[in-house]
Amino acid sequence: MGEFVIKMPDVGEGVAEAELVEWHVKPGDPVREDMVLAAVMTDKATVEIPSPVEGVVLWLGAEVGDTVAVKAPLLRIRIAGEDGDAAEAASPVATEPVVKAEAVGDRPAETKHAASSPARQAAEAKIAEPEKSIERPVAREAAERPLASPAVRLRAQEAGIDLRQVIGTGPAGRIGHEDLDQFIARGAQPAPVAATGLARKTATEEIKVTGLRRRIAEKMRLASSRIPHITYVEEVDVTDLEDLRATMNAGRKPDQPKLTILPFLMRALVKTIGEQPGVNATFDDDAGVVTRYSAVHIGIATQTPSGLTVPVVRHAEARSIWDVAAELSRLADAARNGTAAREELSGSTITITSLGALGGIVTTPIINHPEVAIVGVNKIMTRPVWDGTQFIPRKMMNLSSSFDHRIVDGWDAAVFVQRIKALLETPALIFIEG
Template sequence: MAKQQVIVPDIGADAAEVIEWMVQVGDEIAVDDSLLVLESDKASMEVPSTLAGTVVELLVNIGDSLSEGAAIVLVETADAIEPAQIREEPPETNQAEAAGQSEAQEALAEAPNNQPVSAGKHSVLVPDIGTDDAVEVIELSVSVGDEVEEGDTLLVLESDKASMEIPSDASGRVLEIAVAVGASLKQGDLIGVLEVAGHVDTPPAPAQEPKQEAPPPAPAVPKSVSEQPKTAPVAKAPVARATASSSEVVYAGPAVRKLAREFSIPLEQVSGSGPRGRILKEDLHTFVQQRLSKPEAATVSVGAGIPAVPAADFSQFGSVREEALSKIGKVTAANMQRSWLNVPHVTQYDDADVTDLEAFRASLKDEAARKGTKLTPLPFLLKACAVGLKDNPKFNSSLSADGESIIYKEYVHIGFAVDTPAGLLVPVIRDVDKKGLWELAEEVLELAALARDKKLKPAQMQGACFTISSLGALGGKGFTPIVNAPEVGILGVSKSSVQPVWDGSSFVPRTMLPLSVSYDHRVINGADGGRFMNQVVALLSDIRRLTL
């Protein structure tokens, strides 16, 4: 075992600032694993390890300025390596391995153009970026109409190991931008067209550029610094972001930019807490948490400022564990918040005497087994609600988007909430009013199984007129279900229990089922709600009425 230092290779600049650590003491690393991120005026770059082993000590700090030859980390390796092997490699090898970043940065800094032309339109091309492979555009720094000076950043390119700003080689006004975020560019590709006022040095347009005058190939790029993929990277989906002006410089390393693209986070809207306002991964996490606590959709829907729930550091009170919401969880949360903010809810409560219903259901247990199904209370609830919807058409309607009319539905489709490991799903049974109890029982079991197995199709969760949310055996005497807009009503079902009920001469034990119906008060008033609830209670209390 031996302890060796990893040093800074040739980075093509006098010094660059340490802006991010990629490892910590105790980490096991391999050759070419990134150790830290350096940032100069024109590019940020990840510095790879030349050794494999265990990180023993970090020799520099965030904010330090490093130059070629500076020691970065101390690594404990399995085999002893002479320091000379690390610090003094043969000239030809050292030059090849240092070429990647230095060539890219020198090209960006100099951006030589050798053919003088008069004032007018000037085509800006991608300079030598140190590789023949295509590199992805991750940010546009200017837009059409902007005035730029020579040296102003036009766009940002990013390879696997570095992000680099491409400067303008002339001063003028932007007439055209020929690329978009997500595009892949090589040396010589057209970036845009400037209208210049003075005498400038500019290359000809790409269509007139002689192929034989292409610059000589750059020295071999080291795998340890900035080797590009063997094939051109596939263009990724554009990041949803506003175009920043040339004065709005965003400082962020490749790892942070990649994470921001994955989550569609506009970097220009994130406050950086690192040196020079640099954006760190923690800043992205904070940004996402703030957005989740105050969704933009909710702000738009209510048309007024609602104070956001302030972020809290719960770890200061004890250990915590954070898990990302599932996609279903996010959709459910957004839908519930939208409905609660937009729908003026009213909830009415009542109890249905289901003693006879439960006795009838128990008498059918053997028949259900022969049919290979199970007769739960839900098919009876579905039938009762279907009758209630037909006789109380306001419950089977929706308010138009402009709020100027009510849309009455001639069909009766009812959704029922299913608790699954992935979250709450609401499959929809169509034409409930036209189906019998056995057919409904089979469809309930089939759709519930599909929901729990994550096999429901989108069409099987659409088109509901009304929803039933049942807590069943979970307990509770009542709750306020949230209307699933654009529906205007929802029935909440709690746990039944045996209670003493006065029959006129004595108290007798009866099985009572707590019900709660929430409705949109813009469409349904208290009298409408009372009539609907009374009918559902009467139907469940005397199931013979379901046949009428």
């Protein structure tokens, strides 16, 4: 018997450490070659750590939420081998991390790193071929949190299924979509909760902030503490814009996406930025340097099962409204299912945030650091508007926009929003060049 030590791999791009966000195994669990053991998160991506060997987990070197340095031991695996093999098997062998976009999903885009080393090949040569066997359910303690991906958890929540009642057939009892399918096919229902009447509740629950949620928290803290925000709110009459949108959707070609209000706003942003380039910028306050961009890379704040991400529509200035809509739809889908590439989740020069039908009347959006402006879209409501002689129904929407007051003066912020308002209220202007 020998031991195999798996260390935190070097995922490239100068990353010296990563946060452990998920264990897929625990001491005593059997593992197979290429089975995913853990997931770690860097500033730009989530990386899955596979096992290069078959054996049994002996020891875990970190807890979820811990920051682990590159080359630090992550776990030890007992492997089957000949006598005297322990020293060679325990030598530091690089695994091949699987890199995914920051929003975790079930079908991530994968990139393999690091060729097999001679030490790993020697270790693998002494490992018996895995026997063909049927995956057996793993027993789970009553209070143990079931292992499942964010997409599986979201699906179970929407279906009203308690994952603790579902038997997972994946590694270490991990629950997959096929396990949910079998649970539903059997007609299993969540256990009924007995009515207890009114009673005091004193239980508390501590939830460690890890992974993408911690990244979001750090980003918001940085933006809120370092950027003096000024928020400007203006109402916009989008009645004519909504009529135009409905007409364009009715006449769209089969290969054209359905238009929402966002592509019109993005094209209005491009035109307005041409007149006020100061808002399409980033500010390095440590160096005291503002960088203005001729390219308009628009970040779209998008809610995913794992948390908030900002996919980027690059070069919006060079895209038609249909092209913008298609790219927006593609990126939103990629962000939600976890297949967005790293470069698709960074590099924005200005951001739009929208909560759709939940947009509320007014919001105070936080700037996506190090940018200097963010435009917030609120929900559309039909309200009576006085036209000088009578009240008439109009579709009204507020824009809630925030600016870095160190770079953008209040007057310039107001001019910027008013120009967007004029374009949205007379949408034909959006399509006039020059």
